[in-house]
Amino acid sequence: MAVSTSETIAVLGAGVMGAGIARVFARAGYAVRVYDVRAEAAAGAAASADASARPMTAHDTVEAAVDGATVVLEAAPERLELKRELLARVEAANQTAVIASNTSSIPADALAAGMRDPARLVITHFFNPADTVPLVEVVPGPATPQATVERMVALLAGCGKTAVPLAQQVEGFIANRLQAALYREAMHLVELGVASPEQVDATVTAGLGPRWALAGPFEIMDLGGLDVWTSVTDGIFPSLGDASAAPAMLRERMERGELGAKTGQGFAARGPEEPAAFARRLAALLEARRAIG
């Protein structure tokens, strides 16, 4: 399905992710309309457009923001009922737009179940920071036409994103399942006393991370040898951590309000400038990666 910059994008929820998502579309030249229950967040996101981008507009109701939109993307909090209520308001106010969710983990069928027309739903899962990380996972819901998936992939590719369509939904999609598996083992190793969080992080930034910027797990296995990886997985799999819920070290910090950069303290003290500094360093790394090809 052809996509043109006549598309109008409404972004609902202008927090950590929504503001960056709005900038992605404005940078590509689309008309972007922003809403947030916190008017100051919508205004701030609209004002954050790059100087060279198409100016964004902030709106004080969902209905005003989605008026005339061809794509509505929600980046509201990860709470199923809140998202369902928001999607219902969108459906009532706009009967034609594609409705995309930036949910990290809510299955598409759970979101679709509350919709009048679930064929309008697709998941477009951006990564933090949304206007820096190229990847966007495009996940169909149970009634999503393939043409909608293809339209969103083309729209996102036109914005310079790397859109990866999934053949079907699964909890956490691809990247968050991979992240969750790694984070489960990282916390298991700290619980065992094998290493500190800082030491575990160093094994990623000094070893795994640079490789993964160039080659994914299947290419790495091919490069290392499938005979070796057969032995390694036979040997290691039985001893991997098998937590089926957030480990105590994560849940207890959350319950103490130690949320990381959001509050200044997580697994370590985090300054308020760290997210933006990380985004700048990540942008520089991605630029170097693009230069390598």
Ligand SMILES: NC(=O)C1=CN([C@@H]2O[C@H](COP(=O)(O)OP(=O)(O)OC[C@H]3O[C@@H](n4cnc5c(N)ncnc54)[C@H](O)[C@@H]3O)[C@@H](O)[C@H]2O)C=CC1
């Ligand atoms: N933070 C992250 O690293 C990532 C988050 N996500 C997902 O993106 C979504 C948004 O996450 P964040 O941006 O981190 O959350 P956030 O809490 O930073 O932003 C959510 C925004 O939604 C607003 N909001 C609350 N209720 C609303 C409503 N009914 N209608 C419109 N806006 C409303 C809030 O005022 C806030 O500004 C979630 O589904 C999350 O799982 C996806 C990828 C990465």
Ligand SMILES: O=C(O)[C@@H](O)C(=O)[C@H](O)[C@@H](O)CO
């Ligand atoms: O890492 C990301 O940006 C995404 O995979 C996410 O969805 C976030 O990790 C989210 O799950 C928690 O911040």
